[in-house]
Amino acid sequence: MDVRSVREQFPILHQQVNGHDLVYLDSTATSQKPLPVLEAVDEYYRKHNSNVHRGVHTLGTRATDLYEGAREKVRAHINAKSTAEIIFTRGTTASLNLVAQSYARQNLKEGDEIVITPMEHHSNIIPWQQAAKFTGATLTYLPLQEDGTISLEDVKQTITTNTKIVAITHVSNVLGTINPIKEIAKIAHEHGAVIVVDGAQAAPHSQIDVQDLDCDFYAFSGHKMCAPTGIGVLYGKQELLENMEPIEFGGEMIDFVYSHDATWKDLPWKFEGGTPIIAGAIGLGAAIDFLNEIGMEQIEAYENKLISYALERLSEIEGLTIYGPKERAALITFNLDSIHPHDVSTVLDSQGIAIRAGHHCAQPLMKWLDVVATARASFYLYNTKEEVDRLVDGLIKTKEYFRHVI
């Protein structure tokens, strides 16, 4: 993978921030967008904009073909059996809420258990808290190992025949932990539970095969994988989706409407009430093409090299604490001496370096780490070794700066 030519595709990266070349290290929050995605969205609005699945005019047909074409790209990309299993949503949060409000409320009762982990993003905790309150089911947490990984032994201990849902992140947005989804899915299925996977941090960086993972639901966001904001995906096994009720009712999702009742369209449209996110879906299709042209394996290999280099370089900094396991996705969460992450972030920003500071929407995990907040640098296919060096220099300068003022 030639990172120089990749970077040429991302116009936003070529600017100065606070008098320095921008170093964008916050792709875990949202990724930047390459030219083919910007152009696909622009072209759609310039040439084809129209509502989908309505009207019989030419633009309507083109818009529908583009929208449904994007669905097929998603299907092929994650190796789902059918486009009936690909529901467009607003993002990971909306996808997880769909499962919690539809599947969980329909299928859970008192005495049942939902198993989650302490490393979940709020969007994979709160929907289950609510589903548990609504149905009387209990929410159980898997324990974490000291290094922030999950042991399959613990999974076997925690999942019981009362467990109906296991909801777990594929990759932690704080620790970088990569969870063994395939193995956990197997254990869940042996106990008659379904597994819901938060793929927000995995889908952008690696090849996802939902059939190989044998997960029942898989949720991810377009904006973290080079696509626009406002588009996401829920994959679900067809036989499960068939039996689920929609949670949004209105236009687009109905078949026949009578005065006091209505019937739903087939999958996947019964879950897509209202005018869908047409331009967003087209942008996601373009992002998938862009990523595949480079190759997910090449991207993963490149990021692995970059993160090893970053870990090595950051470990040189005295007083820097790194959280999470050695084997990790392309992000590093850390604290620098007793300098608050906000202050670290402000000093880095003054040098043009964008990182994230705070609790990263994972308050229970911050508690587990016994910290109030952390700083996080995250990497994507367009980041370089030179940028890692800029980060290291920036952190050393941050230390020096606060040594003088504190």
Added chain:
Amino acid sequence: MSFSNLDTLYRQVIMDHYKHPRNRGVLDNSDLIVEMNNPSCGDRIMLHLHVADGEIKDVKFEGEGCSISMASASMMTQAVKGKKVSDALSISSYFSKMMIGEEVDVGNLDLADIQALQGVSKFPARIRCATLAWEALEKGVNHNDKS
């Protein structure tokens, strides 16, 4: 490399309040405890107030957060302690205006060290850090008004 722009944010007085916070702790006779947090970043403050006869007799704070949020809390307690509630609210509104870069005349109210926080207005991402303690103060005294 020069950090001169940062120096307008991290003034010495601010770092002094951060290192040696004034009025940190709890009040035994607090009639009001206000908890505020900034859910987007995890900064948190617990403000203890003792208000009587329209006056802030005593005030202390606990909490955790960045240098700006903790220094601002310390400066706020210093500025409003012993003041009439109405004067404390005037200072608070002065502070809000200062954060958006507006100049206001506060007559001869004693502002203690809070003017040192003026530089925060140049760092929009940090304004919320500085205003947290003041929001807690306003919430506290307004609540006290009603009860």
